[in-house]
Amino acid sequence: xxxxxxxxxxxxxxxxxxxxxxxxxxxxxxxxxxxxxxxxxxxxxxxxxxxxxxxxxxxxxxxxxxxxxxxxxxxxxxxxxxxxxxxxxxxxxxxxxxxxxxxxxxxxxxxxxxxxxxxxxxxxxxxxxxxxxxxxxxxxxxxxxxxxxxxxxxxxxxxxxxxxxxxxxxxxxxxxxxxxxxxxxxxxxxxxxxxxxxxxxxxxxxxxxxxxxxxxxxxxxxxxxxxxxxxxxxxxxxxxxxxxxxxxxxxxxxxxxxxxxxxxxxxxxxxxxxxxxxxxxxxxxxxxxxxxxxxxxxxxxxxxxxxxxxxxxxxxxxxxxxxxxxxxxxxxxxxxxxxxxxxxxxxxxxxxxxxxxxxxxxxxxxxxxxxxxxxxxxxxxxxxxxxxxxxxxxxxxxxxxxxxxxxxxxxxxxxxxxxxxxxxxxxxxxxxxxxxxxxxxxxxxxxxxxxxxxxxxxxxxxxxxxxxxxxxxxxxxxxxxxxxxxx
Amino acid sequence: xxxxxxxxxxxxxxxxxxxxxxxxxxxxxxxxxxxxxxxxxxxxxxxxxxxxxxxxxxxxxxxxxxxxxxxxxxxxxxxxxxxxxxxxxxxxxxxxxxxxxxxxxxxxxxxxxxxxxxxxxxxxxxxxxxxxxxxxxxxxxxxxxxxxxxxxxxxxxxxxxxxxxxxxxxxxxxxxxxxxxxxxxxxxxxxxxxxxxxxxxxxxxxxxxxxxxxxxxxxxxxxxxxxxxxxxxxxxxxxxxxxxxxxxxxxxxxxxxxxxxxxxxxxxxxxxxxxxxxxxxxxxxxxxxxxxxxxxxxxxxxxxxxxxxxxxxxxxxxxxxxxxxxxxxxxxxxxxxxxxxxxxxxxxxxxxxxxxxxxxxxxxxxxxxxxxxxxxxxxxxxxxxxxxxxxxxxxxxxxxxxxxxxxxxxxxxxxxxxxxxxxxxxxxxxxxxxxxxxxxxxxxxxxxxxxxxxxxxxxxxxxxxxxxxxxxxxxxxxxxxxxxx
Numbered sequence: 001x002x003x004x005x006x007x008x009x010x011x012x013x014x015x016x017x018x019x020x021x022x023x024x025x026x027x028x029x030x031x032x033x034x035x036x037x038x039x040x041x042x043x044x045x046x047x048x049x050x051x052x053x054x055x056x057x058x059x060x061x062x063x064x065x066x067x068x069x070x071x072x073x074x075x076x077x078x079x080x081x082x083x084x085x086x087x088x089x090x091x092x093x094x095x096x097x098x099x100x101x102x103x104x105x106x107x108x109x110x111x112x113x114x115x116x117x118x119x120x121x122x123x124x125x126x127x128x129x130x131x132x133x134x135x136x137x138x139x140x141x142x143x144x145x146x147x148x149x150x151x152x153x154x155x156x157x158x159x160x161x162x163x164x165x166x167x168x169x170x171x172x173x174x175x176x177x178x179x180x181x182x183x184x185x186x187x188x189x190x191x192x193x194x195x196x197x198x199x200x201x202x203x204x205x206x207x208x209x210x211x212x213x214x215x216x217x218x219x220x221x222x223x224x225x226x227x228x229x230x231x232x233x234x235x236x237x238x239x240x241x242x243x244x245x246x247x248x249x250x251x252x253x254x255x256x257x258x259x260x261x262x263x264x265x266x267x268x269x270x271x272x273x274x275x276x277x278x279x280x281x282x283x284x285x286x287x288x289x290x291x292x293x294x295x296x297x298x299x300x301x302x303x304x305x306x307x308x309x310x311x312x313x314x315x316x317x318x319x320x321x322x323x324x325x326x327x328x329x330x331x332x333x334x335x336x337x338x339x340x341x342x343x344x345x346x347x348x349x350x351x352x353x354x355x356x357x358x359x360x361x362x363x364x365x366x367x368x369x370x371x372x373x374x375x376x377x378x379x380x381x382x383x384x385x386x387x388x389x390x391x392x393x394x395x396x397x398x399x400x401x402x403x404x405x406x407x408x409x410x411x412x413x414x415x416x417x418x419x420x421x422x423x424x425x426x427x428x429x430x431x432x433x434x435x436x437x438x439x440x441x442x443x444x445x446x447x448x449x450x451x452x453x454x455x456x457x458x459x460x461x462x463x464x465x466x467x468x469x470x471x472x473x474x475x476x477x478x479x480x481x482x483x484x485x486x487x
Numbered sequence: 488x489x490x491x492x493x494x495x496x497x498x499x500x501x502x503x504x505x506x507x508x509x510x511x512x513x514x515x516x517x518x519x520x521x522x523x524x525x526x527x528x529x530x531x532x533x534x535x536x537x538x539x540x541x542x543x544x545x546x547x548x549x550x551x552x553x554x555x556x557x558x559x560x561x562x563x564x565x566x567x568x569x570x571x572x573x574x575x576x577x578x579x580x581x582x583x584x585x586x587x588x589x590x591x592x593x594x595x596x597x598x599x600x601x602x603x604x605x606x607x608x609x610x611x612x613x614x615x616x617x618x619x620x621x622x623x624x625x626x627x628x629x630x631x632x633x634x635x636x637x638x639x640x641x642x643x644x645x646x647x648x649x650x651x652x653x654x655x656x657x658x659x660x661x662x663x664x665x666x667x668x669x670x671x672x673x674x675x676x677x678x679x680x681x682x683x684x685x686x687x688x689x690x691x692x693x694x695x696x697x698x699x700x701x702x703x704x705x706x707x708x709x710x711x712x713x714x715x716x717x718x719x720x721x722x723x724x725x726x727x728x729x730x731x732x733x734x735x736x737x738x739x740x741x742x743x744x745x746x747x748x749x750x751x752x753x754x755x756x757x758x759x760x761x762x763x764x765x766x767x768x769x770x771x772x773x774x775x776x777x778x779x780x781x782x783x784x785x786x787x788x789x790x791x792x793x794x795x796x797x798x799x800x801x802x803x804x805x806x807x808x809x810x811x812x813x814x815x816x817x818x819x820x821x822x823x824x825x826x827x828x829x830x831x832x833x834x835x836x837x838x839x840x841x842x843x844x845x846x847x848x849x850x851x852x853x854x855x856x857x858x859x860x861x862x863x864x865x866x867x868x869x870x871x872x873x874x875x876x877x878x879x880x881x882x883x884x885x886x887x888x889x890x891x892x893x894x895x896x897x898x899x900x901x902x903x904x905x906x907x908x909x910x911x912x913x914x915x916x917x918x919x920x921x922x923x924x925x926x927x928x929x930x931x932x933x934x935x936x937x938x939x940x941x942x943x944x945x946x947x948x949x950x951x952x953x954x955x956x957x958x959x960x961x962x963x964x965x966x967x968x969x970x971x972x
Binding site: 053056057058059060061062063064065092094096097098101102103104153155282284285286289290291292 | 566567573575580583585586587589684685686687688689691692693719720721722723799800802803805806807809811812813822826846849850851854858
């Protein structure tokens with residue numbers, strides 16, 4: 001547990017406050033069709049082109065559960081090491097809004113499909129376990145568009161009925177950094193599983209953030225405020241910082257905190273009251289009589305378990321044990337399924353240590369600079385593997401490899417061809433090197449004499465000269481050996 | 488051949504199959520009679536011209552292997568019919584034309600029947616007299632001043648008055664059986680899950696069930712055979728082996744054990760009803776059935792339970808009628824104002840009452856005391872039946888505690904109106920099949936019905952018992968065509 005230097009505390013006068021955070025993450029289920037209808041779920045379609053009679057709540061239309069979405073939720077539950085409930089119930093959450101055609105959202109209230117689970121975070125000072133309270137399936141609402149017309153609101157029902165997983169954490173998070181790590185880990189697990197693409201720009205992953213503060217050492221929770229619908233990690237962190245400080249100020253001022261729902265204003269970087277507890281909706285939850293309780297068998301769950309790929313925690317463990325990676329290296333390489341796939345493809349035919357360094361170092365830096373994802377990398381895993389082998393077998397030096405790498409980034413060229421075309425092959429012939437070195441010593445007689453009289457620092461100068469004369473192609477190791485002998 | 492509109496469904500089918508009668512002749516006859524019967528106000532929407540065109544088409548290439556070859560019929564206006572206005576008896580859907588067809592009606596058209604129009608009903612099927620319809624009262628062909636029952640009042644009136652040879656209604660708390668009883672016709676409420684609810688305007692989802700209404704038991708069996716199918720589009724539809732009810736229909740019910748529940752002898756029940764029940768017991772014995780006294784101890788709680796569960800579901804089901812997407816919209820200052828005006832003007836008083844009751848019983852702080860408790864009682868009521876069915880094959884009760892009442896008689900007394908469903912409501916709560924058959928008349932000459940309740944999925948058995956008793960009862964209709972001038 002993180003109880004040391006990275007502890008996040010708010011100091012006011014003589015008091016230290018701890019921040020308690022719980023998240024309700026809404027993750028869109030990766031699925032071709034909606035939770036209770038056959039309409040498509042593609043992002044960015046023309047408004048109201050992916051709407052069935054069920055989604056628009058026409059009279060007499062009935063929901064039919066999409067089995068694939070159920071499988072996705074259970075898989076996610078397995079990924080969260082959670083209890084899968086063999087019997088769950090869909091309830092209606094009743095409220096009126098223009099983009100909620102049924103006048104209720106079908107959700108799961110008392111009996112969710114997934115129960116308690118956990119997520120392990122790798123924090124700089126060690127691992128931290130965050131409890132999962134539950135995961136349930138629910139429908140998304142449509143979208144109200146208020147700024148297209150001065151008087152009217154437009155409604156787009158494409159999202160109406162899209163399957164969401166609401167993943168509720170326990171109030172185990174203690175800092176904005178932990179929230180960052182938690183969201184990233186959750187996203188990573190779901191992307192490994194293929195159950196949510198985690199695309200925050202497209203709204204596939206958003207969260208309601210519950211924040212409270214308490215004096216350090218206190219065992220009781222303070223009154224919490226819920227910040228609704230925050231759609232980026234950065235905003236979550238900013239909202240938490242603002243909100244925690246606001247609450248601390250109130251307490252220090254002798255005031256109490258009202259339990260309420262708040263909105264985060266991303267422009268002003270502040271949270272604002274949306275509705276108080278008294279104004280909270282009475283959702284009149286009750287079991288949806290159009291749907292029978294959802295029952296799944298042990299076999300059904302077991303079959304899904306067999307489809308679960310190796311997840312980040314297990315993969316990390318394997319990378320450390322099998323490839324002798326450091327925990328830091330393994331964390332980076334397993335954080336994203338695409339990265340770990342890339343890594344594993346590279347090391348199929350090349351040295352692990354070199355591959356690790358090249359991916360984490362050069363490749364990530366280059367991709368970052370070009371703002372590319374690993375899936376968009378101009379250098380294929382196969383060609384990076386070839387480059388590493390050229391280094392490993394001494395064909396080129398690490399330095400030359402960087403030049404080759406740069407050229408590979410311009411287009412996925414075979415590094416062997418680049419080396420051949422540009423004549424970048426490393427000079428490892430001792431005779432050729434000796435000739436070179438003799439010439440360098442000859443040209444710098446005075447310095448050679450100084451070296452012999454004890455100025456050993458000058459050795460580096462000679463290596464540099466040799467490399468320069470060779471155009472960087474001389475094998476540095478051999479240069480070292482021969483130089484020592486000759487000097 | 489007797490007058491076409493006096494023929495039963497079975498006779499019409501036989502005559503069309505033997506080419507003694509064309510679909511056009513049949514359709515024309517029922518259309519003509521419907522045209523002359525506007526005073527009954529049985530129809531909300533007529534589609535006669537299209538019906539005649541469809542009949543002509545059928546005759547051009549008749550498929551006589553179908554179960555309802557070229558048979559004209561009108562249906563309750565709660566079933567969504569493609570391209571034909573569907574109102575549910577409400578102003579809020581006054582202009583609503585579905586682009587889709589309910590599964591039940593689709594099954595009917597698939598067997599060759601032809602739609603003549605949409606029949607009046609209580610608004611969103613909430614009522615026992617058809618007086619809550621936005622489209623006005625329906626008259627009972629028995630007597631100008633009598634209600635036809637409800638909510639399938641247009642359907643019962645139309646069948647009794649022979650404006651349609653058969654029809655379909657929906658039954659949430661008695662809405663098929665009570666109007667059948669009030670008009671001297673036969674009405675079957677099938678087991679919950681027997682007929683698809685897809686495309687039926689929902690009232691209370693856990694109770695709603697479509698069913699046939701007809702002149703006699705045999706016609707009822709044939710129509711049930713057509714409408715009852717497993718449907719993947721309705722998650723509560725049940726995949727069980729369905730009989731060919733009309734083919735397997737038999738009057739041989741010897742040795743069948745029929746239960747008589749003592750709790751159905753309610754206070755203030757007219758003597759005539761008690762007498763009718765006794766007569767019913769004798770008829771059943773005459774048919775060879777064995778009569779056994781049984782107890783359904785939670786019967787008393789059925790009505791209050793129903794009036795929590797049904798309004799709760801209705802309050803949520805009717806939330807979609809908000810003026811945003813389709814149907815009636817009243818203009819408002821803002822969204823909330825538009826909602827309030829639309830729903831205040833679009834829904835009638837009884838619907839608003841039930842939405843309020845339902846909203847109340849589901850609200851936080853009351854949910855446990857009302858809704859949850861009602862669900863528990865519902866389970867007890869179902870258990871009562873399960874226990875009884877260990878001893879008997881079916882249960883015989885009166886269909887209603889009285890004969891048809893006068894238009895306006897109970898409109899200001901909702902509780903007295905609700906009491907009308909006292910014998911039918913437990914059947915819906917338990918999800919069982921029940922059939923009402925005409926069994927006699929009261930002193931005023933108004934028809935009275937008996938109800939036979941069956942085990943789940945045992946429609947065949949109650950149809951058989953009804954079929955056998957129907958013959959013994961030999962009910963005589965006394966309808967004069969007073970409304971035809």
